[in-house]
Amino acid sequence: MSSSDLAFEIAAIRLVDTHEHLQPAGAWRENGPDILQDLFGHYAWHDLVSAGLQPDALERLLNPASGSITARFNDIREAWERTQFAGYGEAIRLSAHHTYGIDEITAEALEAAQPIVASLQNDAERLRLMREVALLDHVQIDDMQWNRVPEPLSPEFFTYDLSMWSFCRGEIENEKIAAETGVTVTDLDSLRNAIASIFLKNAPHSIAVKSQHAYDRSLAWEERTEAEATHALQAVLRDGGTSIDRAVLGDWCWARSIEHAIEYGLPFKVHTGMFARNGRMTIAWVRPGHLTKLLARYPEARFVLMHIGYPYGDELISIAKHYANVWVDLCWAWSIDPYSSSDFVRRFIHAAPVNKLFAYGGDTMWPTNVLAYSLQARRWLTKTLEAEVAAGDLTEKQAITIAERIMRRNQFECFDLL
């Protein structure tokens, strides 16, 4: 085999997409992005802000009503030039090239591409971009809800996480809970019933359970007694509680959610690693190492630790090596830091069981972005495994087997899709 066989295989494997915040078909059709929102409206603008873009220029960039494409692009051109080589910038360049035929991003090229993005904003193109162009097997969507409306076209392609985010951050959304379950939470028993009812209604239609409460509190977890949880719940119901009350209540709700996830056979996805956006990351909260007490407490659960715990990749490899109930997901990681992700994959292969790694989730909102991020993942995975073959650490046949595993087979095993 030549190295092109490996590249050919990686390009052809129908990839499982374990994580998107894909907007519903109606939003794409009726309120889809213009060319600037499409290219820069995902994580890319976070880098523009880090590079010094001012809030008013950012507001104009993301608001088509604020001016022409040329004027809005000219405002951000300097910040774009500063960020174009970072991972989000690479995703933009891949999208520009593959979807819009743009090799150099200029105001003229963007003006010319606007009719193309408009022509893609219908249900058939939405599905084609993801299923036929990105060559995805299916997408797993975190819409941060408990239930959702089925997709009009190919509902089997669109699967959903059951979000337990609000509970895990120790927030009781009583109005929403009552609308969903008929239960008003007043004490620990009614809270237990509400959580059970949400799972009973929605777990059978979900692919996994999800929480990203590392945005709100530390991932550190403690077993909480009924008395501790009752005390914290009363404080939260009274006035929102302190951060300690919410952490205690969140720990209790998280434990009950994991017990239901086990009961319904659903993996539990946890956001680990860095925050999106700017100026608010508490990096001490996001370490996957905070999870070890929880992982030890629930050996029969299946935990999917997301985003390679960036920048705590080595810590996560150690956890995946030690805990049989942990899987590791490269979702969002290739675009955050492609070199570290590539290095992470090589370290993982030579340290941990290769059945526990997932290659891709874009973590984006629009099908065009899903395509761009999947192209980036395939590109870097190809470079990574080619480097392994060139180093003599894998044969090409072994590299192809690993690609097939981490792009698809591991997900089928973990999410019970076989």
Ligand SMILES: [Zn+2]
């Ligand atoms: Zn996400």
